[in-house]
Amino acid sequence: MGYIVKIDASLCNGDGNCKDACPVDVYEIKDGIAVPVNVAECVGCESCVEACTTSAITVTEEE
Numbered sequence: 001m002g003y004i005v006k007i008d009a010s011l012c013n014g015d016g017n018c019k020d021a022c023p024v025d026v027y028e029i030k031d032g033i034a035v036p037v038n039v040a041e042c043v044g045c046e047s048c049v050e051a052c053t054t055s056a057i058t059v060t061e062e063e
């Protein structure tokens with residue numbers, strides 16, 4: 001069981017708040033957009049969702 005991390009690129013402003021908030025370094029900022037490069041490590045804490053100022057992130061549990 002894992003998590004699915006989605007970024008709405010049209011909302012992301014690349015400020016890196018998600019990257020700073022994530023305890024397991026899921027994110028990298030590439031070309032001004034947050035990219036979840038390490039989703040296998042996600043623990044579903046939703047710190048990134050709370051940190052995102054533009055509500056660009058959704059985290060859902062994998063079925």
Ligand code: SF4
Pocket residue numbers: 003005021022023024025026041042043044045046047048049059
């Ligand atoms: S839910 Fe938690 S562990 Fe998963 S990407 Fe967001 S901050 Fe990182």
